[in-house]
Amino acid sequence: MLSLLTNWYKERFSDPQAVTLVFILVGITTAIYFAGGLLAPLLVALVLAFLLEWPVAQMVKVGINRTTGASLVLVLFIGVMLMLTFGLIPSVWKQGVALVTDLPSMLDKGLITLKGYAEQYPQFLGVEQLDSAVGELKKLLDTQHIFDLGKQLIGYSASLLVLMVYAILVPLLVFFFLKDKDVLLRGSKRFIPSNRELARKVWLEMNQQIFNYIRGKVIEIVIIGVATYIFFAIMELRYAALLGVLTGFSVLIPYVGATLVTLPIALVAFFQWGVSPEFGYLMLGYGIIQALDGNLLVPILFSDAVDLHPVFIIAAVLVFGGLWGVWGVFFAIPLASLVKAVINAWPKASVPESSEQPA
Template identity: 90%
Template sequence: MFSIITNWYKERFSDPQAVTLMLILLGIALIIYFAGGLLAPLLVALVLAFLLEWPVAQMVKIGINRTTGASLVLVLFVGVMLLITFGLVPSIWRQGVALVTDLPTMLDKGFITLKGFVEQYPQFLSVEQLDASVGELKKLLDTQHILDLGKQLIGYSASLLVLMVYAILVPLLVFFFLKDKDELVRGSKRFIPANRDLARKVWLEMNQQIFNYIRGKVIEIVIIGAASYIFFAIMDLRYAALLGVLTGFSVLIPYVGATLVTLPIALVAFFQWGISPEFGYLMLGYGIIQALDGNLLVPILFSDAVDLHPVFIIAAVLVFGGLWGVWGVFFAIPLASLVKAVVNAWPKADKPELEKSKTEAEQGAV
């Protein structure tokens, strides 16, 4: 047993480059896992700086000073964020409160319809079982309880200190990351071991893929959210803005997000129109949007960024989402691609040397 472990270690960690790469990855993972809450503003600023580096680099190429380019890009980005915050968020918030208030009524209507089907087909589910399930669900979805919980969450998340940190510190950090990128990169190299050629190879492979993925995901969110909102508004569906935003953000969780957001859309449509042609048209149009997203938009945006089996994508969402919450879900696919790149680039021991080690181990066992 010991010889097997020894041979595996020699095969995988005989190259100092591999050890350096493993130490770098392990150190980053430990810092994020144990100090992610404390370093959240810094991590958010790093992500935003990574996304905004491309327009700054394009400005530098055409002769604009890097400081000026970073300032212009940051001002434009902050302006867009303020426009979204004060223009879109209040409307979404009002519709969200209205939806939570109407949710018990919607569920009652759905349960009445379901009860009619149960009475027609009692062999599948009894009325007593349905009433018991409805009673338990109503306890969980008590309106006042949901509103009180929402107020508590808002009170915790929107404290003055948190707002000040994210509204002032994050833009400053983003500006300095963009302006002093080269200096910061040179300074950080002092803390990385010298044998880092393999880590550099992996980073160069992943850098463009991560950027393409994040850029594509942002574009996908905007396109799907806008298309869904326009369609819902044309259909005169209630809570169109809220449901459009939910549909847009549902693409963050592959294969699962679309399934989760379908329920509130169907519930609102059923409450508004019942079983009618409008309900059918809405669900048909929503299905077409999802089909175009999966079969046309995603292949165009992510053709060069993602080459992973759906099983690995779902596993990555579960693992990284459990470790780092929303950020883990958002970066699940890039992180899974990073794992794949590390596995592909990991050095292997030469076959003659490996065979020699196995022979020596067998002789020692004899």
């Protein structure tokens, strides 16, 4: 057994380039896993700087000083974020609070409708079973409990100190990452072994793919969210902004997100209209939007960025989402592509020549 492991190690790690690549990957993964909370502002700034590097590079190409380009891009980005913060978030928050407040009355209305169906079709649905199920659901969705939970979450995640750290440090870090990119890269190479050609090969393969994926995912979120909100507003569906935002962000979780967000949309529509033509039109239109997203928008945006089997994509979402939460879900596909790139670039084991001479 020991000799088998020794031979496997010699075959796979005899190349110093492979050892360097493993050293880099293990170091980065360990730092993120054990110190992710402490390094969160730094990691967020790195992600934002990576996304904003492209417009800065384009400005540098046309002759604009890199410091000036970084300043202009950062100011524009902060302006867009402020518009979203003070324009979209308050409306979504109000609709979310209204939805939580209206849940008991919505459940009562739904119960009356379902009781009618239970009386018409007792062989499929019993009234007593229905009353019991709805009673348990009301206890689970008790408004006061939800508000208490929301207050606890808000008090934990949006404390003044955390907001100040992110509001002040992250923009500063992004600015310096963009402004001094070349200096920081040269300095970081001092801590990486010299045998890093394989790591460089993997990075060159992944750099454009990661950028294309993140850019495409942001565009997909905006398009699907806006299109869904417009459709819901035209249909006069309640909580249109909230449900539109949820639909937009549901694309972060491939295959699973669309399924999860469909349930609240169907429930709100059912409680608002019951089984009616409006309910059918809304679900039909929502289904068309999802079909266009999966069959038209996604192939256009990610044709060169994602070449993974759906099984591996779902497995990546589960694994990296469990490790790093929302960020793990967002970067699940790039991380899975990174694993694939490492496997493809890994040095092939040399096949020993046969000691026997051909007859």
